[in-house]
Amino acid sequence: MLRNSYQRIAAELRKRIDAGTVESGSLLPTERELQGEFEASRSTVRRALAHLVESGYAQSVPNRGVVAGRANLSRRTGNVALIDSGSYVLRVMGMRFAERLRDEGMYLVHLGGSVEYPTEYALQTALDNDFSGAIVWPYRSFPDNEFISRAAGQLPIVSLDHRLEGAETDLVTFDHETAAADATTRLIAQGCRRIAVTGMMDALEITHQRFRGYMRAMFAHGLQPQPRDFVFCMTSGTTDPDPYPLESRLRKPDRPDGLLVLQDFLVPPAVEAALRCGLSLPHDLKVTALGDDIDLTVDGVGLTAIAFDWDSMADEAFRLLLDRIANPNQPARTRIVPHRLIVRGLCGAPREAWTPAPERLSGFGGDLPVPRSRYQYTSRWDVQGDSATDSILK
DSSP, X not given: OOOOOHHHHHHHHHHHHHXXXXXXXXXXXXXXXXXXXXXXXXXXXXXXXHHHHHTTSEEEETTTEEEEXXXXXXXXXXXXXXXXXXXXXXXXXXXXXXXHHHHTTOEEEEXXXXXXXXXXXXXXXXXXXXXXXXXXXXXXXXXXXXHHHHHHHHSOEEEESSOOTTSOOEEEEOOXXXXXXXXXXXXXXXXXXXXXXXXXXXXXXXXXXXXXXXXXXXXXXXXXXXXXXXXXXXXXXXXXXXXXXHHHHHTSTTOOSEEEESSGGGHHHHHHHHHHTTOOTTXXXXXXXXXXXXXXXXXXXXXXXXXXXXXXXHHHXXXXXXXXXXXXXXXXXXXEOOEEEEOOGGGTOOGGGSOSSGGGTSSOOSOOSSOOEEEEEOTTOOTTSOOGGGGTTO
């Protein structure tokens, strides 16, 4: 009979640890017992046990043997996975993470992330290659929860912005409900009484928190939201925004006078829809958005938006990751980092109310490795010409 390879022995022992058959802190079978069970040589068994220790599944305890449970994960490769969809924000944060990890003698490896290459695939790659940890921007509402839970038990993970469904991991996020309430309240302060909401509506928790913030602000100021003013243009799995619901609503006699966009990358199609309807911004329609990571103007007037403090998110995520690697068995933690409203003219605010030097306050500080996307419209925007939204998802 062929002997088992060390990889097969190690894989079987990992399954037992994951399933709880061998509890964390318990001694694994002795080398002699494993030799008999797997009909393997002593050297093969030793190599399998060493592989378990190196991959963080077990600890070698002097005078006791090999104990199940994650060891100090600094023994792994030193590679940290960045699992994300490659947006502007994440490209900049990736550079910041890479610089910080390099100072610690570690390396950031971008494993990508898309509908075609799900989070599960990227996490499996990190596990297969003994990565020390992962920084994950989750983008799937319904992942394989069983796999995610198992992966989070083997790999230190910090989630960015929203929770990784299926597991309790460290999380760095924003108060999205309050952010949306702040942006909506600004429209109300500028005289808006019928405020529509657009953008992407999906199953992510933070999207619903933002919608809740919009509703909270409306009710707090005695305004009644109307279902016909919920004019979302994207949902999970779609690749291009559909401007029809918003454009159709803006052509009605009782059209809204204010518009909250839940995600800044969907402001360009919203602005284009308004301009196609012949509306003047901000005279006919006042606009605010969540996210200040695009540079958009209409007739030179900028967008009022919630600026999320991405630098604080990167700093906090880095600290949590290093602590998680050093102390893998502590409870999951959540950190809330700041946001602020950047006031510009498209919300209808007078010039004296605009935020001074907004470029110093928005998103990231210092030199940026990639620029923000820029969209410049005029009231005479050529509605027959090329759409500025052609590149919003790139």
